[in-house]
Amino acid sequence: MRSAATVIFCSELYGSRSVLQQLIAQQLILRYRRTLLGYLWTFINPFMMMSVMAVVFSALFKADLKTFAVFLFAGMIPWNFFSSVVTQSGTSFINNEGLIKKIYLPKIIFPLSIAIALLIDSALSFAALFLIIIALGGSLSWSLLFLPISFLLLFLFAMGFGLIMSVATVYFRDLQHVILIAMQGLFFLTPILYKQDALAGKIAALVALNPITPFIALFRMPLIEAAVPSAHLFAQATTIATTTIAVGLFIFIRQEKQIVFRL
């Protein structure tokens, strides 16, 4: 019974691939439509924001700007992806209420299109980061070939979290505001502005418990230390990612048919 449901779920998703494609394009195109620089903003926007942060925090921490910038960007890009997927998925059903109440579509395409569009954005941000690294006189190593795996694991983790939030927000609308504040707090509990080993005491334990911490490391190791992440780190991240996506899909598939009654 369960496996039959899974087969139907997958075949419907495959059948809706053109809607999914359209929704992704809609996300990517609309944001900067009718702006002079158009899609270039996808590069400029994170680049400018991260530059400001790099200048401010390198001065604050008295760190070397060049190394700090690369360090910061390598943490910011995966963080931004995660936090955007979770917050935007949270409202994905509410924002598409009109469509969901009028026509049948496999509902997973709403959070999924958001996550894929953001993944494309993130990949482009990384392309911008490589340019920065080269411009700053750094070198790219073979260990960067690990990054697609980092992205895959991060995607599964963020998507799982996003699915849970998308369903939960339909039932408890307050969550869309709670999640924004929670993300702000979580940002400081994630080693993005600082190195994880620079911490000590209670905070260090808290940061070590943060499920996002290993994912940030998966990106930093290849970029900063030109090393492939350790087997331990890889296993840890894989476990967290697969558990989250499994729980997310389980909750989603159980509630999928009920969502329309609660919108």
Added chain:
Amino acid sequence: MSNIRVEGISLRFRIYHDRSPSLKDYVARIFERNRPSRFSDFWAVRDVSFEICAGDRVGIVGHNGAGKSTLLKALCRVYEPTEGNISIAGRLAPLLEIGAGFHPEFTGRENIYLNGSILGYSKLEIRSIESEVISFAEVEEFIDTPVKYYSTGMYMRLAFSLATAMQPDILVLDEVFAGGDANFMTKAKVRMQSLINKANIMIMVSHDHILLQSLCNRVLWLDHGRLVADGTPDDVIGRYLTGKR
């Protein structure tokens, strides 16, 4: 051969009296178990069964709020029945809300692709109907303009042309409409008629009894969510109008 079998379906809606329950209420409710419930159940469709076979042209009548549109939406899988079963054989086209999924910022052409894919057309199919849709809607000059600049008529014409561009096996209509000027209305009616003629099964909800009598060979009467009559158009509409069950 298309076929629709509806077996004892009921649809329950939960009406919340104050507002949607917040997380706080949910937690609070765990501690006060004996508080009166904050919602009541409303059965929009109650224990309805029927079977529609190939060739049937079915009209649905009933007063406002009788559950006609809810029943259509259940057939189109928007609502999953709380009880009962629906089985459908054949490609079903939902013509419930024409223009659902149009994005105001997108151009007419982009919306053909976006809305077309929402309606279940493949990319190849959309490409093959694209030029016909544009010329039927008479929006050639504005096809690359965002639809938010369209007049209401242009918007409706494009949405109608697209929604009616493909021939479905099963056609589901909620109040046939045709927007636009007199000239377009005539064209639209001809197109609609040909869709209805070629469809294997047609189901429509309408308050226009003359239209139902001319298009349908069978009429269902829904009253407060229950099926009270199922028969020939003349018989059922006559009973519906006089209030005789």
